[in-house]
Amino acid sequence: MIRFPKFFKFPAIVLFILSLTSSCVSREEIVYFQGLEKAEAVMDKQKENSLKIKPNDLLTISVSAAEQTAALPFNLPVIGVSQGGSDMGMSVTGRQQLQTYLVEDNGKIDFPVLGNIVAEGHSQQELAAKLKEKIRRYVQDPIVNVRLVNFQISVLGEVNRPGTFDIQDAYFTLPQALGMAGDLSIYGKRDNVLVMREINGVTTHAYLDLGDANVINSPYYYLQQNDVVYVEPNGPQRQSASYNRNAGVYISIASVLVSVAVLLTR
Incomplete structure (x- = not known):
């Protein structure tokens, strides 16, 4: 029978215990939206409080009707944007773009025709309905489409593809933003995702727990223009940030020096 020295047994036992504890991750730590069946009741109310038009937003608005000639006065001229050069102006060729x-x-x-119209505080659908009601005085059965051009969100931190993304959908959620960023990395904290938002010139924020299904009832679940999402690194990742990347080199040099010293002292 092979007998190990006593000094060898203790480190081996410690390493074995550490390997067991480090590999145990509970379901609560990694699974999203736990208890979803209990959290769906007020989700529609949060959707009502989603994207609203703000000052300095850029909108495209198109008006159409069966009699398109009657709708023309309510549309800005379509411009042709030149392509393949730095000259961005009126062009006969190139793609067309709404002003x-x-x-x-x-x-x-x-x-x-209508003059100054209040857009702030309305959703895109609400503004379209408001314009449709006013245009109906001049055009029979008008169709109004409103789009927010400058809807962007930024996702930073422990995600696989951080960046700033252009959003096309009027209703855009935090999970969709994380999906565009490639989801959280294995090192991201799922219970403490930060969402920063500017409201009336004041920056507000909230920390959201993706593991709790009640996150869908947060006013920050539906994102708004220029929101910033930050995923904090977990404990092991923060600790690794302080790790000296040259430590391996230093250890190798020390090993060589110790080996040389042993050879010289024999």
Whole structure:
């Protein structure tokens, strides 16, 4: 029978215990939206509080109708954007692009024929319905489409593809943003995701627990323009940040020096 020295047994036992404890990860630590069946009741209410138009937003608004000639006065001219060069101006060739409306600091846009219209505080659908009601006085059965051009969100931290993303959907959620960023890395904290938002010139924030299904009822679950999502690194990742990347080199040098010293002292 092979007998190990006593000094060898203790480190081996310690390493065995550490390997067991480090490999045990509970379901609560990694599974998203636990208890979802109990959290769906007020989700629709949060959707009502989603994307709202703010000052300095850029909008595209198109008006159409069966009699398109009657709808033309309510549309800005379509411009042709030149391609393949730095000259960005009017062009006969190239792709066409709708001109945008800038929401002024007073929350209004200058709309053809109708004049100043309050856009701030409305969703895209609400503004479209408001314009449709006013245009109906001049055009039979108008169709109004409103789109927010500058809807962007940034996802930073422990995700696989951090970056700033252009969003096309009026209803865009935190999980969708994380999906665009490649989901959280294995080192990201799922119970403490930060969402930062500017409201009336003041930066607000909230920490959300993705493991708790009640996150869908947070006013920060549906993202708004220019929101920033930050995923904090977990404990082991923070500790590894302080690890000296040259430690391996130093250990190798020390090993060589010890070996040389042993040879010289024999």
